[in-house]
Amino acid sequence: MTTRQSPTVRRRRLGAELRKRRENAGITLEFVADRMECSQSKISRIETGHSSVTSRDVRDMLTIYGTPAEEVDVLVEIAKEARQKGWWHPYSSVLVGAYVGLEAAASSIRAYEQQVVPGLLQTAEYAEAMIRGAQPDWTDEDVMNRVRVRMARQSLLTRQDDAIRFQVVLDESVLSRPVGGDKVMRDQLRLLAEAASWQNVTISVLPFESGSHAGMDGTFAILEFAEQDDSNVVYAENATGGLFLEKNDELQKYARIFENVQRAALSPEESAELIAQLAEEPLWKSRPRGFESI
Template sequence: MTDGGSPTIRRRELGSRLRRLRLGSSKTIDEVAQALLCSTSKVSRIETGQRVATARDIRDLCDLYGVTDPAVKDELMRLGREARRRSWWRQYSDLGEVTSLLDYQEGASSITEYDSCLVPGLLQTADYARSALRGLSPSIREDVLEERIEVRMRRQSLLTRDDPPRLWVLLDESVLIRHVGGSATMKAQLNKLHQQSRLPQVTLQVVPFKSGAHPGLNSAFSLVEFTGAALSPIVYTEGLIGEIYLEGRNDIDRYREAVDHLRATALSPADSQDLITRMIGRLS
């Protein structure tokens, strides 16, 4: 699976490679900043992927680190160009920090979603998304609402492109019971869940009530992983305090442990499909 040219992923990859070159040249961030007549924070932000290196930055850093191989320079320049491209969702004006999640998911090799209350956006119907967004943000403007629904529906093409990421969805049973938007909307949503869970790149498991307390009981999160050692996984979670991105090794390990526990306690994919079918029958 490839990263689809995601600018955020390219920026992180470029930063990681530049950091390895700096360490290989035994230079400190302070020394690099002094040589380039810039701040240490600029060098640090480039290396962590928080800032895009310009073509001049890349050229100067290559000279400073003693990079002489034209192929290496060309590859770094290519990453820099792709890191500066605008993703299609950047045309929308009011998506907030979730744009970073879109970039991450676009470049992912695998995505693991857990939710205890709602169907994840990658599997939502438009009507379900509309009801969910209105419920979460009662004062949301109509134009902003429709814009976010449009983006949510467009990004679902991620699952049907030539190189889709592996999607593993874990849902608490309460997600199937909570009527978001009424019975008709809920029935259509469950039908879509059943249909999408049959895609070869999608695995869906329901965590039943009989599982009792579990690590995801009061949480919802997305674990996004990438191909290649240069790119570390990220965890995205959100709530009333806003969107949070976690990249620390201890954080990633904690969420991976939670995922392993949830997968072990959840119904099998086949049993989960059977449960969804029964829920659809109750709504008919």
């Protein structure tokens, strides 16, 4: 497998390496900040991967930690890679958080979706309708830039040599809400039915009759990385953009939740059959109260 590069992941790895060396040297954040003549929060953000760092700062920090010269050179090179701009950088004004950068380097993703089709499987028309509904104050330019990013992300599933492995459990409500109207949603369902046949994609539907289940607390994605030095991460989505979780107990908790919702869902074969059926006989067409006019 070809390992995809991402400055977001490089920044995260660099921060982890810097933190490990500081702790091994028995040095506090306060001491480093004092020597570097900066705030403790700056050092903390560098170590958590939330801020980029210059090659000079990396050298200075590693000198404080007594790091051997050959290791310094390796980490400085990672710092240079971490400061490069990802393909999504021109659209940073409409992106929240670091998810796209992490996704770009992931080798596999396991996700549970409650309300919407995941971005990696959306049609452009569905994406536009969804974004306009969620962000009514955005300009047309902002909306279309977000759609462009979403369409570009989908190459992760279709690349010939290093496509990611994508497993997703969709609550049946995702298939039942006509986002964008009848035609847009039918086209979206047809794309899902097609994607279900791709070797690297597994789609499972969690039916209404399953009742209460392990994923009722919300949507999430588990991102896994091929390189051993890059730890897995959970992205738990919320209205402000989402929360990244990296601790082992958090990763294990969400892995169990995914296994449980996948177990409660229809099989991939049954799910593909249901999706294809709903594309022809959608639930919103069978409801009363004027839904036939959609």
